[in-house]
Amino acid sequence: MKTQLIILLAAALFIGACQQADTTGTEPAAVPTGQAAGYCSAEDARSRSTVYRQIKAAVDEIRLIDTHEHLVSEGLWLTHEVDFFYWFSHYSSSDLLSAGMPPDDLSFIRDTQNPSQERWSRMAPYWPLVKYTGYGQALRIAARDIYGIPDIDESTWSDLSERISAARQPGFYEKILRQKAGIELAILDCISDDPYITVALSGDGGRQPTFFVRVKQLDNFVRLNNDRISNLEVEYEQEIKSLDDVLTALDKAFDRIIAEGYVGIKSSLAYSRILRYEDTSREEAGRAFEKLLAGEESFEQLRPYQDFLMHQIVRRAGEHGLPVQIHTGLLEGSGNIITNSNPTHLVNLFMKYPETKFDIFHGSFPYMGELATLAKNFQNVYIDMCWLPIISPTASKLWLHQWLETVPVNKIMGFGGDYLFVEGTYGHSVIARQVVAETLAEKVEAGYLTMEEAQYIARRILRDNAIELFRLERFL
Numbered sequence: 001m002k003t004q005l006i007i008l009l010a011a012a013l014f015i016g017a018c019q020q021a022d023t024t025g026t027e028p029a030a031v032p033t034g035q036a037a038g039y040c041s042a043e044d045a046r047s048r049s050t051v052y053r054q055i056k057a058a059v060d061e062i063r064l065i066d067t068h069e070h071l072v073s074e075g076l077w078l079t080h081e082v083d084f085f086y087w088f089s090h091y092s093s094s095d096l097l098s099a100g101m102p103p104d105d106l107s108f109i110r111d112t113q114n115p116s117q118e119r120w121s122r123m124a125p126y127w128p129l130v131k132y133t134g135y136g137q138a139l140r141i142a143a144r145d146i147y148g149i150p151d152i153d154e155s156t157w158s159d160l161s162e163r164i165s166a167a168r169q170p171g172f173y174e175k176i177l178r179q180k181a182g183i184e185l186a187i188l189d190c191i192s193d194d195p196y197i198t199v200a201l202s203g204d205g206g207r208q209p210t211f212f213v214r215v216k217q218l219d220n221f222v223r224l225n226n227d228r229i230s231n232l233e234v235e236y237e238q239e240i241k242s243l244d245d246v247l248t249a250l251d252k253a254f255d256r257i258i259a260e261g262y263v264g265i266k267s268s269l270a271y272s273r274i275l276r277y278e279d280t281s282r283e284e285a286g287r288a289f290e291k292l293l294a295g296e297e298s299f300e301q302l303r304p305y306q307d308f309l310m311h312q313i314v315r316r317a318g319e320h321g322l323p324v325q326i327h328t329g330l331l332e333g334s335g336n337i338i339t340n341s342n343p344t345h346l347v348n349l350f351m352k353y354p355e356t357k358f359d360i361f362h363g364s365f366p367y368m369g370e371l372a373t374l375a376k377n378f379q380n381v382y383i384d385m386c387w388l389p390i391i392s393p394t395a396s397k398l399w400l401h402q403w404l405e406t407v408p409v410n411k412i413m414g415f416g417g418d419y420l421f422v423e424g425t426y427g428h429s430v431i432a433r434q435v436v437a438e439t440l441a442e443k444v445e446a447g448y449l450t451m452e453e454a455q456y457i458a459r460r461i462l463r464d465n466a467i468e469l470f471r472l473e474r475f476l
Contacts, residue, residue: 067384069186069417071173071417071421073212077172086164090332091424105123142426146423146426181430186211187466215264217267224246326361329365330362330391354380357469361387387418400436409457409460409465414432
């Protein structure tokens, strides 16, 4: 079995020539709707079993529900200068730093005003070190399938960069996300002001089916300071001088969330604090808020307020039927406290608010076993694999195997692109489909599932589960 897994992994990670893209660079290469190009070699394709090929074909036909994206609208993207180095806005940039790139060099390559050749010269020593990670593979797949570049190296990067720039045209999102990646609907977590987002949410003024729906971050209520108080006062048109005022603004926020059609709440607080939220009293929270108004900034002094507000948000989310997406596990970037993001810190919330559904992000990597236990033991806890397939395709397969043996199949979401740029989402979708297909094929070949059961599971984890959890039928 170990030998078989090693062979499958090696094949999955090898960038081959299964499908060739349009090499003109003027337009992305097209593939049939709902199909994503594989990333296996010709030899690997010959060695694949009939079971695998049948399951992979079924997986490629599934119109994905993408549970998590940070994409800007196409309207805003069209105002950006985009080239090869735009792909290093996140993820692979963290790998470059991990490999030893000085932070100043990363800033240099991101600056479009710097000469392109010098930007590549600073990157060249590090790209060969990071191209084999899941992040690197997603970019190599995108270069090959979208722009016809077989691999990214000294001889191809400039051509790739020119093709990326030339592709900045209206309709690019439709071609790549909907047609090429086979994504029907994506849940968007907006992390920047986007003046074009209303048009994007309406399907370009109703001319296209809705592609994006949104979740709302309320972390600014929790990590409150005097500057954020001023922002909340403007946003919700009221003074905030007491804890009661904060809760009134929070109620207004939920009224607006419902009125504007958001499908859930998102929290990324693991980047700044431990995920354990104590059940503090209103009185303790009020005293901490008074310290906040006086200029106190220390976490320990403000924690009673923060913990209290998180409980208030989770309770209201449940009352309004809004799932709560929570970042757990690996933290993007360099240097953070991973133990803060262990999902077991959230147990008291799971227990206290059984009516609130929790969508636990990123498979909690590296705490996948803990998440399996939580999703098995708590009816309101769900596993979301967004980001995980590019963190590690192998870990994704191994844990999908175990989650399918441990957790009811309606509680696993198999794909969320989690990218700032659409080419990354596409590359990620290819890897995610491959992970699901390989895992299910191995289950069938081992006699654990029938072919029909495997195809049913694929559709549930790549589409139907998210539709049910977020009540997305009204957008489809």
